[in-house]
Amino acid sequence: METFTGNPADREDRSLLICLGIESTAHTFGAGVSELSREGHFRILSDARDSYKAPKGSGIHPREAARHHVEVCPQVIQAAIDKAGVRVYEVDFIAYSAGPGLGPCLRVGAVAARSLASYFDKEIVPVNHAIGHIELGKFLAGLQDPLVLLISGGHTAIAAGGAEGWKIYGETLDLTIGQLLDQLGRHFGLSSPAGPKIEALAFQYKYDEGKIPVLPYTIKGNDVSYSGLLSAAKDADMRGVSREALCFSVQETAFAALAEATERALSFTDKAELLVTGGVAANQRLSRMLQNMCDARGVKLGIIPKEFAGDCGTQIAAAGFLFWKNGWSVKAQEAFVRQSWRIDRVNFRPAGTKACPQGIVST
Ligand code: AMP
Ligand code: MG
Numbered sequence: 001m002e003t004f005t006g007n008p009a010d011r012e013d014r015s016l017l018i019c020l021g022i023e024s025t026a027h028t029f030g031a032g033v034s035e036l037s038r039e040g041h042f043r044i045l046s047d048a049r050d051s052y053k054a055p056k057g058s059g060i061h062p063r064e065a066a067r068h069h070v071e072v073c074p075q076v077i078q079a080a081i082d083k084a085g086v087r088v089y090e091v092d093f094i095a096y097s098a099g100p101g102l103g104p105c106l107r108v109g110a111v112a113a114r115s116l117a118s119y120f121d122k123e124i125v126p127v128n129h130a131i132g133h134i135e136l137g138k139f140l141a142g143l144q145d146p147l148v149l150l151i152s153g154g155h156t157a158i159a160a161g162g163a164e165g166w167k168i169y170g171e172t173l174d175l176t177i178g179q180l181l182d183q184l185g186r187h188f189g190l191s192s193p194a195g196p197k198i199e200a201l202a203f204q205y206k207y208d209e210g211k212i213p214v215l216p217y218t219i220k221g222n223d224v225s226y227s228g229l230l231s232a233a234k235d236a237d238m239r240g241v242s243r244e245a246l247c248f249s250v251q252e253t254a255f256a257a258l259a260e261a262t263e264r265a266l267s268f269t270d271k272a273e274l275l276v277t278g279g280v281a282a283n284q285r286l287s288r289m290l291q292n293m294c295d296a297r298g299v300k301l302g303i304i305p306k307e308f309a310g311d312c313g314t315q316i317a318a319a320g321f322l323f324w325k326n327g328w329s330v331k332a333q334e335a336f337v338r339q340s341w342r343i344d345r346v347n348f349r350p351a352g353t354k355a356c357p358q359g360i361v362s363t
Pocket of ligand 2: 154
């Protein structure tokens with residue numbers, strides 16, 4: 001348990017804040033410089049990134065990905081600083097992805113943030129990566145108080161902010177939607193991330209009702225489950241079902257389950273906005289399904305732009321402002337990483353709701 005002793009009241013009078021965000025939870029090492037005005041206007045000054053490419057047919061190897069991050073870290077951070085046209089001393093604080101993620105990868109980002117913070121005497125802010133996807137999505141989609149569908153390599157969750165922080169209204173019981181697509185891609189011998197290739201294969205499918213393989217559609221309560229779907233898809237592939245038909249059916253089945261759970265959560269929470277964020281938000285078929293559902297309910301749909309759907313330093317800068325304003329800064333030597341860190345365990349109010357409690361504590 002960490003206690004963050006910064007005093008949020010001291011931070012009210014700053015007219016413009018500049019944050020360097022560092023991301024390294026999984027395949028991507030990213031750095032981004034962003035600014036936030038007192039009026040809450042968010043501006044991206046730069047975003048640089050470099051992603052580890054797993055060999056075809058295999059997933060992310062944490063140690064290899066971390067090795068990649070160590071190699072590219074200096075030039076990615078330098079590129080972000082140069083493109084932003086700022087000097088490091090002008091940066092108010094450095095935010096880094098503290099979790100959830102792969103331990104070896106997280107440690108590279110934490111060490112980079114810690115080294116810069118020590119050398120340039122900056123404050124350092126540990127950020128929850130999932131809240132990064134959400135805060136950046138809210139800024140870019142112009143939403144205030146949305147229900148959030150967070151779909152990425154590491155997450156499949158339906159969440160909404162309330163007085164006591166983030167609450168989960170549905171999630172996966174096993175694989176994330178990103179893992180489902182990447183593991184199917186791996187089975188096909190594709191390299192990860194395979195989502196875009198699976199989307200392209202599904203798009204090539206010529207509709208012919210008799211030939212669509214029927215796959216298991218699993219919702220338990222308001223939670224989805226994808227492991228049975230993955231096994232059935234692999235079996236169908238071994239039986240020689242066309243890959244285009246399989247990818248089509250996997251997308252229809254997995255996305256319909258997500259849309260159903262999301263619609264129920266919208267009804268339950270009575271939210272007027274839906275934000276879709278995380279790498280899988282780039283999928284066009286899913287966007288169309290969710291757009292139809294939102295149109296039918298009169299809900300405003302916001303989808304994070306493709307360029308910022310996946311992991312990046314800008315998402316960490318975006319959430320960094322929120323965490324910093326809530327007093328979440330630590331001394332450089334206290335920088336921590338946490339491989340497992342759910343958003344419903346981050347103990348403060350989401351942006352957009354009113355006062356923040358003093359003495360922020362994470363459990
Ligand atoms: P993230 O963890 O947020 O970087 O998201 C990475 C995940 O997004 C991976 O599982 C990718 O396969 C997936 N992804 C990226 N683009 C697409 C797409 N067009 N359709 C489906 N999944 C995608
Ligand atoms: Mg992510």
